[in-house]
Amino acid sequence: xxxxxxxxxxxxxxxxxxxxxxxxxxxxxxxxxxxxxxxxxxxxxxxxxxxxxxxxxxxxxxxxxxxxxxxxxxxxxxxxxxxxxxxxxxxxxxxxxxxxxxxxxxxxxxxxxxxxxxxxxxxxxxxxxxxxxxxxxxxxxxxxxxxxxxxxxxxxxxxxxxxxxxxxxxxxxxxxxxxxxxxxxxxxxxxxxxxxxxxxxxxxxxxxxxxxxxxxxxxxxxxxxxxxxxxxxxxxxxxxxxxxxxxxxxxxxxxxxxxxxxxxxxxxxxxxxxxxxxxxxxxxxxxxxxxxxxxxxxxxxxxxxxxxxxxxxxxxxxxxxxxxxxxxxxxxxxxxxxxxxxxxxxxxxxxxxxxxxxxxxxxxxxxxxxxxxxxx
Amino acid sequence: xxxxxxxxxxxxxxxxxxxxxxxxxxxxxxxxxxxxxxxxxxxxxxxxxxxxxxxxxxxxxxxxxxxxxxxxxxxxxxxxxxxxxxxxxxxxxxxxxxxxx
Numbered sequence: 001x002x003x004x005x006x007x008x009x010x011x012x013x014x015x016x017x018x019x020x021x022x023x024x025x026x027x028x029x030x031x032x033x034x035x036x037x038x039x040x041x042x043x044x045x046x047x048x049x050x051x052x053x054x055x056x057x058x059x060x061x062x063x064x065x066x067x068x069x070x071x072x073x074x075x076x077x078x079x080x081x082x083x084x085x086x087x088x089x090x091x092x093x094x095x096x097x098x099x100x101x102x103x104x105x106x107x108x109x110x111x112x113x114x115x116x117x118x119x120x121x122x123x124x125x126x127x128x129x130x131x132x133x134x135x136x137x138x139x140x141x142x143x144x145x146x147x148x149x150x151x152x153x154x155x156x157x158x159x160x161x162x163x164x165x166x167x168x169x170x171x172x173x174x175x176x177x178x179x180x181x182x183x184x185x186x187x188x189x190x191x192x193x194x195x196x197x198x199x200x201x202x203x204x205x206x207x208x209x210x211x212x213x214x215x216x217x218x219x220x221x222x223x224x225x226x227x228x229x230x231x232x233x234x235x236x237x238x239x240x241x242x243x244x245x246x247x248x249x250x251x252x253x254x255x256x257x258x259x260x261x262x263x264x265x266x267x268x269x270x271x272x273x274x275x276x277x278x279x280x281x282x283x284x285x286x287x288x289x290x291x292x293x294x295x296x297x298x299x300x301x302x303x304x305x306x307x308x309x310x311x312x313x314x315x316x317x318x319x320x321x322x323x324x325x326x327x328x329x330x331x332x333x334x335x336x337x338x339x340x341x342x343x344x345x346x347x348x349x350x351x352x353x354x355x356x357x358x359x360x361x362x363x364x365x366x367x368x369x370x371x372x373x374x375x376x
Numbered sequence: 377x378x379x380x381x382x383x384x385x386x387x388x389x390x391x392x393x394x395x396x397x398x399x400x401x402x403x404x405x406x407x408x409x410x411x412x413x414x415x416x417x418x419x420x421x422x423x424x425x426x427x428x429x430x431x432x433x434x435x436x437x438x439x440x441x442x443x444x445x446x447x448x449x450x451x452x453x454x455x456x457x458x459x460x461x462x463x464x465x466x467x468x469x470x471x472x473x474x475x476x477x
Contacts, residue, residue, distance in 0.1 A: 118428025
């Protein structure tokens with residue numbers, strides 16, 4: 001059976017599912033996976049179908065493409081359409097719709113928009129085109145922000161003056177807090193993000209058990225990691241413990257990556273507030289360049305409209321990002337909103353919950369039910 | 377962007393830019409290893425690469441697991457690999473070494 005093979009160790013998967021079923025007993029539990037990478041694994045491997053009905057996973061705000069509000073895309077397009085500018089962006093961002101189309105459409109209208117894999121590629125383009133102004137559209141959580149920091153330090157070191165960064169870097173802890181404060185959702189715990197935690201470590205999550213009484217387990221990205229993390233959450237609950245635990249010890253250290261954190265602190269500071277798609281304004285949740293880096297700050301160098309744009313009425317990305325609804329419960333899911341013609345951000349990124357469900361969610365259902373329920 | 381791609385270090389490049397050559401799916405690319413400073417890396421080590429930077433040292437099992445998971449992503453993986461291979465993070469040529477630093 002293809003589905004079982006994909007777990008790499010089907011016997012271990014069955015064992016973990018049986019353990020989850022035992023631990024859950026007759027109670028029901030709702031856990032949030034914060035990270036888009038986890039959402040992808042969950043749908044790709046049909047994990048929601050192998051779990052007992054008493055354990056539900058809901059998606060969180062950990063997809064950096066998904067949380068960028070429409071107004072910031074419009075700002076990006078305004079910069080991209082400034083004469084003389086070469087605007088560089090990760091491929092993921094090119095099709096994210098703003099209030100006035102997306103970056104690909106701006107490119108079709110004549111803007112010089114190029115996609116890059118790394119901020120260092122953007123810097124290199126600047127060094128090769130000294131007569132042009134090159135702007136890098138920086139997005140991402142603490143996983144990618146250190147890369148932007150290194151690039152900015154290099155730009156300063158090499159005195160590359162025709163390069164700047166439009167920073168949309170965000171931080172993971174404030175949205176988790178916002179979700180815990182939200183009255184919409186009753187959660188029993190969190191699967192903590194894997195890659196972000198390689199940078200920030202596990203300590204920043206301690207407020208989750210301490211202030212909110214919810215356990216959090218930092219989880220890896222293999223299907224077995226997800227299942228193991230659910231076992232760890234349920235075990236804590238059954239033993240009356242409530243802590244931050246680390247399932248992804250292969251990669252995540254409790255103290256994170258001090259070097260990366262130091263670089264972040266050197267280059268960036270927290271914005272007083274930043275708008276998140278679906279979550280609204282969250283204080284101290286995003287990174288801007290420090291004053292030392294003003295010559296490389298695109299927000300200071302260009303006329304950024306900075307206009308707030310409300311999400312389209314039909315789009316329910318906000319509720320998907322808070323885990324209030326599942327992708328398929330959105331009114332436009334799979335009809336007006338598809339990966340080819342996305343209305344909302346969650347349908348754009350391969351790590352967005354809607355795109356992941358659209359691409360994979362309907363696979364494996366039968367096989368998954370066979371595996372999961374057989375051991376239930 | 378958030379996908380970590382596993383690569384194996386085949387050469388540590390000289391110079392102050394902390395670059396290394398890594399082999400990713402049979403192709404060699406240059407990545408920055410400066411964010412791993414607290415961990416010693418050497419030739420043959422596996423690393424997880426995000427947007428041109430090695431962010432974590434991993435073992436070979438983890439690398440092979442990550443790679444097989446990525447392959448199952450289909451288009452998302454193809455796009456990421458294609459982007460990585462198009463990346464031109466390279467050591468500075470001496471001609472470009474005119475900075476003020």
